[in-house]
Amino acid sequence: MTEDSNRRIVLASRPVSLPALDNFRIERTAIPSLEEGQVLLKIRYLSLDPYMRGRMSAAKSYATPVEIGGVMEGGTVAEVVATKNPDYRIGEIVLSHSGWQTYAAEHGAGLRKLDPDLVPVTTALGVFGMPGFAAYSGLLNIGQPATGETVVVAAASGPVGSVVGQIARIKGARAVGIAGGQRKCEFAKNTFGFDSVIDHTSPDFDARLREACPNGVDVYFENVGGKVWDGVFPLLNKFARIPVCGLISQYNDSGPFDGPDRLPLVMASVLSKSLTVRGFIQRDFADQRPVFYNEMADWLTQGVIKYKEDIVDGLEQAPEAFIGMLQGKNFGKLLVRL
Amino acid sequence: MTEDSNRRIVLASRPVSLPALDNFRIERTAIPSLEEGQVLLKIRYLSLDPYMRGRMSAAKSYATPVEIGGVMEGGTVAEVVATKNPDYRIGEIVLSHSGWQTYAAEHGAGLRKLDPDLVPVTTALGVFGMPGFAAYSGLLNIGQPATGETVVVAAASGPVGSVVGQIARIKGARAVGIAGGQRKCEFAKNTFGFDSVIDHTSPDFDARLREACPNGVDVYFENVGGKVWDGVFPLLNKFARIPVCGLISQYNDSGPFDGPDRLPLVMASVLSKSLTVRGFIQRDFADQRPVFYNEMADWLTQGVIKYKEDIVDGLEQAPEAFIGMLQGKNFGKLLVRL
Structure with missing residues (x-):
């Protein structure tokens, strides 16, 4: 050995x-x-x-x-x-x-x-560890999806996005995923049960996303940033919640970032729509880990979560x-x- | 008549x-x-x-x-x-x-x-109406100042900022105000009891603000935006809360806003510091008005709030x-x- x-x-x-x-x-x-x-x-x-x-x-x-x-x-x-x-x-x-x-x-x-x-x-x-718990704790504590609401998450075939989408559906919400390429999109839809999955490499990404969210967006689980944020942001409903779990699209950039400056219009929407933007790491919710392990073990053994x-x-x-x-x-x- | x-x-x-x-x-x-x-x-x-x-x-x-x-x-x-x-x-x-x-x-x-x-x-x-209730509801529901924490608010001599500062102190927090001009700063300090008030027209505003917040900032009650945001943002502590009540510095601008784009670095801090940025209008907390009227009437008649x-x-x-x-x-x- x-x-x-x-x-x-x-x-x-x-x-x-x-x-x-x-x-x-x-x-x-x-x-x-x-x-x-x-x-x-x-x-x-x-x-x-x-x-x-x-x-x-x-x-x-x-x-x-x-x-x-x-x-x-x-x-x-x-x-x-x-x-x-x-x-x-x-x-x-x-x-x-x-x-x-x-x-x-x-x-x-x-x-x-x-x-x-x-x-x-x-x-x-x-799914039964850090990424799964990040999805679980961020979605339930900050996102708080209600029945009939729309939850959007990117990297929908990845370990965080796939769990966000599946728990959103368990909670009765509509889950809209975003992924790169047709293969990942189909897999996320067929295996993880997203109601809709949009390919962010598509030239008409913004329009497709808008079509997939006819009632707007109530929870945007942010794990990528960049153009996905830009596509989702105008669709946010009054009182929408944005758990910020990751920003992979900008991890390789250190700034300064080219203008225009998006911050003023983002803050104006935060105000006019009473939005909640809240960053977290899974350790922030460490006391909920035992509950997570119990619940996720059930979901996994019953095949509810894939x-x-x-x-x-x-x-x-x-x-x-x-x-x-x-x-x-x-x-x-x-x-x-x- | x-x-x-x-x-x-x-x-x-x-x-x-x-x-x-x-x-x-x-x-x-x-x-x-x-x-x-x-x-x-x-x-x-x-x-x-x-x-x-x-x-x-x-x-x-x-x-x-x-x-x-x-x-x-x-x-x-x-x-x-x-x-x-x-x-x-x-x-x-x-x-x-x-x-x-x-x-x-x-x-x-x-x-x-x-x-x-x-x-x-x-x-x-x-103070006993919409601006006072905006200060009260935003600070207590979103800001949630704890004893010993630092609360920063601009327009400290105005109807919202002055109430934010005074309630922050009632809750045992340190209140740091920002106002335009020496006269307003002195008034806010002497009458409203701010621990420190910084003049935003001062050429070394950022440095003075940093000195006034030696333990960082736990709550930034946002009602102005612009350069005050820029000065406060680097001082925010882990888990800081930002109730967004107003953005008066940008109400007369419609964009596009010149770069650099501040959003990526703001979002990076939201993530790395587990910040909460939450917009609201006082109507969002309408069910708390009766409690507010009772409590504020007491504070006013006892002279606790000016x-x-x-x-x-x-x-x-x-x-x-x-x-x-x-x-x-x-x-x-x-x-x-x-």
């Missing part, structure tokens, strides 16, 4: 806009030795998520950046292969935040044991897969199998 | 930017005759408020615009001078929404009787006073005494 060294991917340099392969470097180091209370983890799956782009920049966001030469951060599903912690046995599968590497020594406190008999363990990095994974093989593939994800090339929750 | 005709100010033409005197026209018409259930009101005080600028434009905001040739809209305090409604006696003082004119026939349903022995009746147009009025005499002065208010020339709640 074990190899004789740890492989890891570190941040070699900070990207200016879209990251390139040479912003990453693969290293080989000794497998860490264990202190009392630690377990040795062999990483089985690494999660790749848009927020990691923020960690590559020096600017402090809601979390501190990865240092140059530091291991890239990330959620992981791992197997216990050695233990100096009586609470963990060899062979157990845990969720950890061990980053882009093949081995890690971790204290028990930061780990969550996974039950492979309940749902596939990879879901702990997607998910799609996009798995690439080999740690060395992570940088390219990550760069592709920032360009919308993934199709479903992006994971690296080690 | 009564004259032989009604004088009224109508919208002669729509302003493009700052209204000019020729956008208004004064007319003389017959005093309206009463239908069953109506009262004849002689207007004593007319309220002039920033929202009226919106009503002069053709664009639909949260309310329909005044039509060309229509009487300018506005809140009024009036005396019943004739009555065909058994619920109203001659001599009673009421709050009505009769607009910029000297007489009006109104059904009883839209009126609120005022008690001149409780508080001065002019306060029904200010107010300042800026009264001009004569209906014909209304247009010039209104135009001046949009430029910050008023000093306190602007009223026209008829």
